[in-house]
Amino acid sequence: MDHEKLVVSGGNPLRGRIEAGGAKNSALKLMAATLLAEGSYRIERVPRIVDVQTMVQVLGRLGCATTFEGNTLTVDVPAEPGTEAPYDLVRQMRASIIVLGPLLARRGHARVSMPGGCAIGSRKIDLHLRGLERMGAEIAMDHGYLDARCDRLTGTRVVLDFPSVGATENLIMAGVLAKGTTRIENAAREPEIADLCAMLATMGARIAGAGTPDVEIEGVDALRATDHVVVGDRIEAGTYLIAAAATGGDVTVTGVAPKHLDLPLQKLADAGAQVDAGVNEVRVAMPGGPKPVDFVTLPFPGFPTDLMPQMMVLCSLAGGDSIATENVFESRFMFVDEIRRMGADIRLDGHHAAIRGGARLQAAPVRAPDIRAGAALVIAALAAEGETEITGLGFIDRGYERIEERLATLGARIERRVPR
Numbered sequence: 559m560d561h562e563k564l565v566v567s568g569g570n571p572l573r574g575r576i577e578a579g580g581a582k583n584s585a586l587k588l589m590a591a592t593l594l595a596e597g598s599y600r601i602e603r604v605p606r607i608v609d610v611q612t613m614v615q616v617l618g619r620l621g622c623a624t625t626f627e628g629n630t631l632t633v634d635v636p637a638e639p640g641t642e643a644p645y646d647l648v649r650q651m652r653a654s655i656i657v658l659g660p661l662l663a664r665r666g667h668a669r670v671s672m673p674g675g676c677a678i679g680s681r682k683i684d685l686h687l688r689g690l691e692r693m694g695a696e697i698a699m700d701h702g703y704l705d706a707r708c709d710r711l712t713g714t715r716v717v718l719d720f721p722s723v724g725a726t727e728n729l730i731m732a733g734v735l736a737k738g739t740t741r742i743e744n745a746a747r748e749p750e751i752a753d754l755c756a757m758l759a760t761m762g763a764r765i766a767g768a769g770t771p772d773v774e775i776e777g778v779d780a781l782r783a784t785d786h787v788v789v790g791d792r793i794e795a796g797t798y799l800i801a802a803a804a805t806g807g808d809v810t811v812t813g814v815a816p817k818h819l820d821l822p823l824q825k826l827a828d829a830g831a832q833v834d835a836g837v838n839e840v841r842v843a844m845p846g847g848p849k850p851v852d853f854v855t856l857p858f859p860g861f862p863t864d865l866m867p868q869m870m871v872l873c874s875l876a877g878g879d880s881i882a883t884e885n886v887f888e889s890r891f892m893f894v895d896e897i898r899r900m901g902a903d904i905r906l907d908g909h910h911a912a913i914r915g916g917a918r919l920q921a922a923p924v925r926a927p928d929i930r931a932g933a934a935l936v937i938a939a940l941a942a943e944g945e946t947e948i949t950g951l952g953f954i955d956r957g958y959e960r961i962e963e964r965l966a967t968l969g970a971r972i973e974r975r976v977p978r
């Protein structure tokens with residue numbers, strides 16, 4: 559709830575092993591993909607986070623039944639799912655727009671609320687819509703809703719202006735049931751897209767080039783329900799590893815592919831961390847104080863924008879100045895004001911941030927402005943002197959499952975206080 563807060567006593571190095579959960583940004587799309595075929599799905603390693611709960615509600619409104627057992631989600635999809643994703647849910651989570659492609663492909667109709675604004679930029683969806691229109695959909699705006707219709711989508715060649723993750727996924731899910739071949743060029747390459755394609759393949763989809771900039775989809779007439787295990791969350795893992803470095807700790811994260819974290823690990827090594835990557839786990843230890851590092855966010859395999867705020871906290875602690883450049887979202891630096899309240903010295907110039915090192919971060923009451931900036935505030939609090947109170951947990955809980963319990967297993971002094 560919004561009045562809950564995290565209370566963090568800083569100055570304790572994080573140590574130990576922790577397993578990453580399944581990726582939020584994969585699980586949400588896999589859940590949408592179930593709409594493509596009737597039947598019962600069993601998806602394992604689904605994180606119990608608020609965004610997943612929102613997608614559970616979206617599926618519920620579309621007539622699907624869901625049950626959770628631990629981190630295993632069962633979804634039962636009817637022969638004719640509904641076609642409307644309403645405003646009250648899309649407003650809570652923009653990623654709900656991902657049902658557009660599957661519903662159009664399966665039902666020939668989708669009515670999805672236009673997503674509103676967002677704390678990190680205006681986040682347009684023109685590439686999703688243009689691609690679907692090229693495949694034969696007719697899309698109109700109707701009282702704040704996108705109303706999309708088609709007979710059967712037709713495969714075509716779509717070249718994306720920018721490798722948008724959501725647009726790539728919507729078009730892939732539109733293509734799997736389309737007539738003929740859909741070719742997406744300049745597609746996004748995030749590992750979560752490869753995970754989505756892996757599940758679609760077991761449903762009977764024919765996809766070549768998954769996880770590359772050139773995805774080719776041969777449409778089929780029908781798909782079938784399947785079981786799947788969600789890929790490990792590289793962003794959650796990266797958050798813990800940066801927290802380890804920022805506190806001078808030594809943490810091993812298991813259940814994540816280090817190759818999904820190439821650049822963050824390289825930057826941590828440049829910052830002076832000892833990095834040991836195994837097959838499905840990675841250890842980061844920071845024996846001395848961090849060194850400054852410059853980094854630039856880019857679509858995968860570039861440095862992920864979802865780890866930018868966390869990395870900026872590490873840079874604030876470094877013995878020199880760093881420059882962070884944000885290329886994916888237009889106004890993702892808005893959180894900087896909160897971190898400044900804890901003593902970080904950061905100057906902004908357009909999409910560049912100059913981070914003066916050597917900050918002695920101090921506890922202060924702060925408020926999480928979005929999911930990843932919230933995680934960055936937690937890291938700052940773990941590295942700061944004194945007791946920090948973080949509100950705005952609604953955001954942190956959208957992306958991290960019980961963050962306080964998980965960090966406490968690494969020795970963090972952190973607790974959630976719920977007002978009576």
Ligand code: UD1
Pocket residue numbers: 582583584586653679680681682683684685686687720721722723724725746857863864886887888
């Ligand atoms: C996904 C992730 C998010 C991550 C982001 C970039 C999910 C649920 N969210 O978001 O955590 O930060 O990828 O890695 O998976 N754009 C357009 N037109 C479009 C689509 C996008 O201009 O039609 C722009 C956006 O405004 C943004 C940039 O492209 O500036 C990247 O957006 P995109 O890759 O689509 O991110 P999401 O799928 O929204």
